[in-house]
Amino acid sequence: MEQTVPASSRAEVPDPADAAPPPLPPRGRFGIRLSPLNRRRWRNFTRNRRAFWSLIVFGVLFGLSLFAELLANDKPLLIQYQGEYYTPIINFYPETAFGGDFQTEAVYRDPVVRCLVRTGGAELCLFEPETALQEAEASGTVEGEPIEPGWMIWPPIPYSYNTINNIDGAAPSPPDANHWLGTDDTARDVVARVTYGFRLSVAFAIVVTVLTSLIGIAAGAVQGFFGGLIDLFFQRVIELWGATPQLYIIIIVAAMFQMNFWLLVFLMTLFGWTALVGVVRAEFLRARNFEYVRAARALGVSNAKIMFRHVLPNAMVATLTMLPFIVTGTIGSLAALDFLGFGLPSSAPSLGELTLQAKQNLQAPWLGFTAFFAFAIMLSLLVFIFEGVRDAFDPRKTFQ
Amino acid sequence: MSEVLEVENLSVSFRQDGAQTQAVRGVSFTVERGETVALVGESGSGKSVTALSTVSLLPDSAEVTGSVKYAGQEMVGAPAARLRKVRGNEISFVFQEPMTSLNPLHTLEKQIGESLALHQGLVGAPARARIIELLERVGIADAERRIKAYPHQLSGGQRQRVMIAMALANNPDLLVADEPTTALDVTIQAQILELLAKLKREEGMSLLFITHDLGIVRRIADRVCVMQGGEIVEQGPTETIFRAPAHAYTRKLLAAEPAGRPEPVARAADEVVSTDALRVWFPIQRGFLRRTVGHVKAVNAASLTVHAGETLGVVGESGSGKTTLAMAMMRLLASQGPIIFEGRNIQGLGTRELRGLRRHMQIVFQDPFGSLSPRMTAEQIIAEGLGVHGVAKGQNPRQLVAQMMAEVGLDPAMMPRYPHEFSGGQRQRIAIARAMILRPRLLVLDEPTSALDMTVQVQIVDLLRALQRRYGLAYLFISHDLRVVRALAHKVMVMKDGDVVEAGAAEEIFDAPRTDYTRGLMAAAFDMKAVGAA
Numbered sequence: 001m002e003q004t005v006p007a008s009s010r011a012e013v014p015d016p017a018d019a020a021p022p023p024l025p026p027r028g029r030f031g032i033r034l035s036p037l038n039r040r041r042w043r044n045f046t047r048n049r050r051a052f053w054s055l056i057v058f059g060v061l062f063g064l065s066l067f068a069e070l071l072a073n074d075k076p077l078l079i080q081y082q083g084e085y086y087t088p089i090i091n092f093y094p095e096t097a098f099g100g101d102f103q104t105e106a107v108y109r110d111p112v113v114r115c116l117v118r119t120g121g122a123e124l125c126l127f128e129p130e131t132a133l134q135e136a137e138a139s140g141t142v143e144g145e146p147i148e149p150g151w152m153i154w155p156p157i158p159y160s161y162n163t164i165n166n167i168d169g170a171a172p173s174p175p176d177a178n179h180w181l182g183t184d185d186t187a188r189d190v191v192a193r194v195t196y197g198f199r200l201s202v203a204f205a206i207v208v209t210v211l212t213s214l215i216g217i218a219a220g221a222v223q224g225f226f227g228g229l230i231d232l233f234f235q236r237v238i239e240l241w242g243a244t245p246q247l248y249i250i251i252i253v254a255a256m257f258q259m260n261f262w263l264l265v266f267l268m269t270l271f272g273w274t275a276l277v278g279v280v281r282a283e284f285l286r287a288r289n290f291e292y293v294r295a296a297r298a299l300g301v302s303n304a305k306i307m308f309r310h311v312l313p314n315a316m317v318a319t320l321t322m323l324p325f326i327v328t329g330t331i332g333s334l335a336a337l338d339f340l341g342f343g344l345p346s347s348a349p350s351l352g353e354l355t356l357q358a359k360q361n362l363q364a365p366w367l368g369f370t371a372f373f374a375f376a377i378m379l380s381l382l383v384f385i386f387e388g389v390r391d392a393f394d395p396r397k398t399f400q
Numbered sequence: 401m402s403e404v405l406e407v408e409n410l411s412v413s414f415r416q417d418g419a420q421t422q423a424v425r426g427v428s429f430t431v432e433r434g435e436t437v438a439l440v441g442e443s444g445s446g447k448s449v450t451a452l453s454t455v456s457l458l459p460d461s462a463e464v465t466g467s468v469k470y471a472g473q474e475m476v477g478a479p480a481a482r483l484r485k486v487r488g489n490e491i492s493f494v495f496q497e498p499m500t501s502l503n504p505l506h507t508l509e510k511q512i513g514e515s516l517a518l519h520q521g522l523v524g525a526p527a528r529a530r531i532i533e534l535l536e537r538v539g540i541a542d543a544e545r546r547i548k549a550y551p552h553q554l555s556g557g558q559r560q561r562v563m564i565a566m567a568l569a570n571n572p573d574l575l576v577a578d579e580p581t582t583a584l585d586v587t588i589q590a591q592i593l594e595l596l597a598k599l600k601r602e603e604g605m606s607l608l609f610i611t612h613d614l615g616i617v618r619r620i621a622d623r624v625c626v627m628q629g630g631e632i633v634e635q636g637p638t639e640t641i642f643r644a645p646a647h648a649y650t651r652k653l654l655a656a657e658p659a660g661r662p663e664p665v666a667r668a669a670d671e672v673v674s675t676d677a678l679r680v681w682f683p684i685q686r687g688f689l690r691r692t693v694g695h696v697k698a699v700n701a702a703s704l705t706v707h708a709g710e711t712l713g714v715v716g717e718s719g720s721g722k723t724t725l726a727m728a729m730m731r732l733l734a735s736q737g738p739i740i741f742e743g744r745n746i747q748g749l750g751t752r753e754l755r756g757l758r759r760h761m762q763i764v765f766q767d768p769f770g771s772l773s774p775r776m777t778a779e780q781i782i783a784e785g786l787g788v789h790g791v792a793k794g795q796n797p798r799q800l801v802a803q804m805m806a807e808v809g810l811d812p813a814m815m816p817r818y819p820h821e822f823s824g825g826q827r828q829r830i831a832i833a834r835a836m837i838l839r840p841r842l843l844v845l846d847e848p849t850s851a852l853d854m855t856v857q858v859q860i861v862d863l864l865r866a867l868q869r870r871y872g873l874a875y876l877f878i879s880h881d882l883r884v885v886r887a888l889a890h891k892v893m894v895m896k897d898g899d900v901v902e903a904g905a906a907e908e909i910f911d912a913p914r915t916d917y918t919r920g921l922m923a924a925a926f927d928m929k930a931v932g933a934a
Contacts, residue, residue, distance in 0.1 A: 021779075021802035022813045036816055037775060291771035295834070298730055299785040300758030309784075313775040395774075 044392040051388020058381040065199035072157035072192035075108050081150040082120050101126065108152065109163075120148030159189035161196040161349035172357070172364040182366045184357050190367065194374050196349035201378065204265065205330040211269040212326060216276030217319060221307050223277070224284025231281070238274050246271040247342075254342045264343065268330060279322055283315035317393050324386035328379050335375070351375060403469075404574050404606045405431040405454060405491075410466035410476075412449050412458065423449045425630045426466070431574065436600060436607040438617040438638075440653070441627035442853040443824070447610045450627070451576050454608075455487045471573070489519040492567035494560070496579040501563055502551040508535070509547045512566050519570045534565040539595060556718070557588035561595070568599065575600070576608045581616065585717040585880060590924040593620055612853060614653060618642055626650045656854040658861045658887035662711055662906075663869055665890055669707040671740075672842050672874035673729065673761070677701040678737040680721070680728045698724040699735070700898040706891075708841065709868060711875040713889030713906065715882060715921070721898040722878045726844045729876065730763050742841065759789045762835035766847035768827035772819040778805070778830055779815040785838045800837060808833045808863060825856035829863070836867065844876045849884050861887050882925040886910055894918050 034042065046052050069089055070077065079086040081098055088108060095102040098113060099121030106113050115125035115133050122142040124132040132142050141147060159165060159179075164187050167173045171187040181190035223231045250267050257263060287293060288311065296306050337343030338352025346353055351374055358368035412424040424446040431437045439447045452458050454468050455475060468475040470486060495501045502511060512531045516522040522530060528547070535543035538561040551559055560580060567575055577596065581589035597620055600607050609621060617624055618638060625635040626649065634647040645651045679702070681695035699721040706712045714722045728735035731746060731754055739747045746757060762785075765771040772781055782801045791797050802812035808829040819827055828848060835843055845864070849857040861884060867873060879885050885892060886906065893903040894917065902909060902918050913919045 020812065021798040022815055035777065037777075037818065291765045291767055292773040294732065295763070295765060295771050295831070296773075296784065297732060298758065298761075298763045299834070299838070300755040300788045301784065302755075302788075305788075309776070310773050313773075 041392040044394075045388050048388040048391060050384050051391075054381045054384035055388070058385060061198065061381075062202055065195055065202070068195045068199055071155055072160060072189070072195045073155045074158060074160045074163040076152040076154050078153045079108075079117055079150065081117050082148050099125075109158070114152070117150045117152055120150050122147055157189065157192050157195070159192045161193045162188065162347050163192070164188060172361055172367060174364070175366055181370050182364065184354065184367060185361055185364075190354070190370055193349045193354060194351070194370060197351040197354065198374060198378060200261075200344075200349055201331050201334060201351055204261065204334050205327050207265050208268045208272060208330045209323065209326050211265070212272040213276055213319070213323070215269070215273040217280050217312075217315075219273065220277040220280025221284050221312065221315075224281040225288050225303070225307050225311065227285065227288070238277060241271075242274055244271065250337065251342050259342075259344055261344065261348075264334070264337070268333060272326070272330070275326055276319060276322055279318045280315050283318050284311055287311045287314050317390075317395060320386075320390050320393050324383060324390075327382055327386070331375075331379065331382075402433050403430045404433050404471060405608065406467075406469040407450070407454070408467045408469075410450065410453060410464070410468060412446070412453050413463050414459075414461050415463065423462075423630055424453070427627075427630075427632050429625050429632060429635060431606045431608055433573075433606055434600070434604050436597075436609055436620055436622045438609045438611060438621035438624045439627055440611060440614060440617050440624055442612055442653075442855065444629075445627040446630040447612075447627050448578055451493075451578055451608060451610050454576065455491050456483050457487070457493075485519075488515050488567075488572075489570045490572055491574045491576060492570070492572040494563050494567050494575065494577045494580045496582050502559060504551050507548050507550055508562055511551075511562070512569055515566060515569045530569070531565075534569055535562070537568070537599070538562070538565045539591075540565070555588075556584055557591065560584060560588075560592055564592075564595065564599070568603070571603065572605060574606045574608060576610070578610045579612070580609075582611070582613075586882070586924040587717065587920055589616075596620065614642075614854070626653065652855060656858050658849075658858055658884045660865070660887055662865065662888055662890050663709070665707060665710045669709050669872075670742075672706050672708050672742060673876075674703075674705040674740045675729065676703050676738050676740075678703070678725070678728060678735055678739060680724050680733060680735045697898045699728060700900075701737075702893075702895075702900050704893060704903070706842065706874040706876060708874050709872040710891065711868065711877050711889045713885035713892045714876065714878045714895060715880065715885055715892060716895035717880060717921075719897070720895040722880075722895055723846055724898075725895070726763065726846050726876060726878055730761060730844060732763075755788070759785065759838040760840050761842040761844070762838060762840040763844040763846060764828070764831050764835050764848045766850055768824050768831055768851060769819075771831050772827055774819055777816050777818055778810075778822070781819070781830060782833045782837055785834060789838060801833075804833045804837045807867075808836065809859070823856075824852050825859060828852060828856075828860055832860075832863065832867075836871075839871065840873070842874045842876065844878070846878045847880070850879065850881065857884065864888065882910075882922065894921070 064071065073089060075088040077087070077089060079088060086093055086097070088106070093106055094100075094104060095106040095113065098106055098116040100106065100113065100116055108114070111129040111133070112125055115122070115129035115136075119125060119132060119136045119142050122132055122136075122145070124142050135142050136147060136149070140149065165179070165183060167179070167183055167187050171183050172185050173179065173183045173187070175182040179189050179191070181194070183189055184193065219234065223234050249271075253259075253263070253267060284307070293306055293310055296310055301309075334343060334350070335352035335355065338350040339356045341356070343352060344350050351371055354367060354374075355371040358364070358371050361367055407430070408428045410424055410427045411422070413420050413422045415421075427446070427450055429437065439450060441447050449458065449462075453462070453464050453476075454470070456464070456478070458464065464476050466476065470491065473482075475483065475486070506514075509528065509531055512534060513523070513527050516527050516530060531547060532543045535546060540546055540558060540561055551562075554562065563580075575596075580596070581592050584592065593616060596607065596609075599605070607620075609617075611617060621638045623636065624638050624641045625632045626641070626647065627633070628649045634641065634645065634650050641650065642654070645654055678699060679697070680699040681697050683692040684694045684696060685691065686693045702721075702725055704712060714725065716722050724733065727733040729739055731739070731749070735747070737747065738745050741757065741761060746754065749757070776784075779798070779801050782804055783797050786797050786800065791800065798815075801815065805812045805815065810826060810829050810833070814822075819830070822830065828851075832848070848864075849860050852860065864875070865888065868875060875888070877885065877888055889906045891904065892906045892909045894901045894909070894915075896917055902913065902915050909918065910922070913922055
């Protein structure tokens with residue numbers, strides 16, 4: 001029981017002068033010093049193989065989608081023209097920069113621009129790019145003149161989400177070698193749209209979740225911790241707020257303004273922050289009379305610090321249990337709004353809009369299958385990850 | 401005499417997540433008819449597990465080997481039907497916590513009637529008559545009317561009486577009482593012990609009594625089994641064990657009584673804190689407009705003075721206002737009347753002004769499990785006050801924490817551990833370190849030893865006394881345990897229902913109590929005797 005206590009019991013109080021603190025634990029893999037508790041949580045999380053691999057897969061997918069501009073774009077990554085290098089994704093170059101006629105941005109997929117770059121600005125490209133290219137490939141000359149050959153490096157998917165492609169036949173076109181998942185009904189490449197759409201969905205969900213959690217936890221904490229009249233008043237406010245018809249407000253706002261990402265984030269946060277208030281409030285109501293809170297108060301610790309240091313960590317488990325529902329719910333809401341046409345404008349790369357197209361074009365099943373698998377994989381991965389997170393924070397597993 | 405219960409070579413182990421924990425190892429003892437056997441030991445010694453395994457009341461994760469024979473019948477591995485027949489009928493249980501062992505939604509009639517209907521098929525009027533008879537036997541006044549009462553309408557002692565009535569309902573041969581008085585006040589404890597002894601005599605039952613309190617054992621038991629770490633280290637007749645304990649652990653247990661007396665206080669010691677007719681009244685509000693119709697007088701006109709190096713013991717039963725008084729003095733509760741701390745009236749000071757004073761007045765709470773935040777390390781907990789009040793230049797907080805830990809008898813190497821990794825006594829040391837690191841002048845101790853085992857209590861009392869000597873601390877020591885108070889306090893204040901019944905020098909009060917109430921308290925605490933209708 002007390003065997004770890006040196007010189008206890010009837011002895012004098014030991015002289016503390018020579019007591020030395022133990023060395024700090026070594027830094028972890030990424031130079032971050034995790035507390036033992038968090039290290040145990042991380043171990044619990046990695047022990048859940050499904051959650052761990054889901055996190056890795058999701059991390060790779062989302063990490064790649066963050067660089068969607070480099071993966072799917074209708075501009076080349078790098079151009080060498082007349083011995084100089086150009087980066088069209090970052091910089092604006094008019095067509096005249098490559099010896100063309102127009103002051104507008106070069107259309108890099110246009111045969112004329114391709115020919116100009118390849119041949120180093122041969123005149124013939126402006127009139128007969130096909131002939132000029134053929135000659136350049138065959139003999140390295142155009143109209144007998146020697147050329148300064150240039151080149152372009154294209155992204156793996158040479159289309160952006162809003163590129164309207166020239167396709168043979170009617171859009172939507174089925175999958176082929178150029179368009180791996182076909183095109184949608186305005187001849188835009190589906191792979192490119194899914195890549196950008198995945199990023200948009202996840203980013204939207206993360207931004208909305210972070211904002212609603214911050215507001216919800218703060219509101220719940222204040223209500224639960226102080227209780228009394230504040231609690232009574234804000235509970236009524238939340239009840240009234242919750243009774244507001246969210247969808248109608250969004251439709252009205254969508255009719256008044258051009259909808260964009262941040263406006264939609266604002267609207268979703270406006271109505272979403274109440275989700276966590278109840279749980280956090282209950283945890284704070286429970287914890288505010290705990291003895292360690294009272295002990296902190298006796299030490300003179302300020303209310304804000306008590307809430308942050310003593311009560312909040314204990315409310316975290318309940319919050320984390322709710323979080324997956326908020327994340328997946330937000331992704332679902334965005335898709336639903338886009339599907340109904342009240343979300344982002346139809347040029348935006350939205351998975352909800354893809355679903356709508358799938359419904360309208362039942363003859364093109366690749367649209368429906370793509371939308372379905374994109375949602376299924378994304379939501380499943382998220383649910384698996386959060387399941388692992390919740391288990392890792394489970395006090396019964398952490399405190400053993 | 402014949403044996404009612406024979407336990408032979410009983411071992412119990414629990415399996416969880418692949419790990420096996422041995423709770424009881426090879427325990428053997430017998431209980432004879434009409435005999436009281438006490439199982440004594442500190443928490444975690446396997447007393448309760450042993451008792452529960454007699455009728456296979458352990459969870460599924462338990463693995464039981466060995467033999468338990470009740471009246472010659474083997475109970476380990478017996479079919480469920482037979483166990484059910486024995487449970488509550490031939491072997492009855494009384495548990496520790498009277499609050500939670502009664503169903504809050506059932507009346508007394510229903511609770512007791514359930515067992516009567518189950519084992520005797522008694523329903524309707526005869527059952528009712530039997531219930532009233534039982535309640536009268538366990539000393540519940542006005543049983544006819546009380547039969548319709550719900551558990552929350554009864555006091556703790558009454559609830560424990562009802563539990564005993566339930567246990568007696570089917571005239572058991574063996575009553576297993578698992579710490580039945582631990583949650584009760586000393587005066588109530590004495591009454592319950594007397595009741596159990598009387599009932600045992602009248603019914604000719606056997607009693608298996610589980611306790612950590614040797615005082616109770618001496619008073620009630622015929623034979624004692626001393627348990628440590630899942631084993632019985634010594635057993636024999638009570639007289640023999642108390643007179644000539646053979647095992648070292650038994651000797652240690654017997655010696656574990658808060659001994660010694662407080663150090664005398666210097667004559668010219670400064671006054672640290674004093675109150676004058678301090679009162680804490682909670683208004684009772686009724687009606688739509690919440691008019692105040694009366695007050696719950698939690699503390700009524702308490703006047704006290706504590707000097708540096710002096711301990712004022714505040715004693716009284718639960719509900720007497722001891723803790724409320726402490727909270728009010730720490731300004732954690734609203735109160736009326738001046739509180740003079742170091743010559744300054746702190747009543748009515750704002751939060752900001754108080755914050756500066758808080759480092760000089762600190763409090764240690766009763767429950768060492770609840771008073772430490774489970775998600776902070778020992779280092780963070782102890783250093784918390786330093787964060788609020790700052791550290792003097794050139795001092796390293798980690799170094800200060802390490803010194804403080806060594807001072808309260810904890811190894812500084814345990815700094816990064818979390819509260820659940822410490823034992824109860826160690827946690828209480830952490831709580832004391834948290835308060836002491838600010839070098840307060842007044843330390844309020846709210847039942848700091850009540851939740852601890854006897855041997856650990858002694859260590860904490862010694863630690864407190866040593867700290868007081870070293871730093872000239874003023875203690876306000878709140879306890880219902882008069883033995884601890886006697887070992888620590890210079891002055892004593894006895895409280896009852898919010899009133900100060902008696903106050904004065906410790907020796908005077910212990911040697912010559914002036915009021916009946918104090919006399920009753922002393923008798924119950926030191927002799928385990930119920931005096932009058934205390």
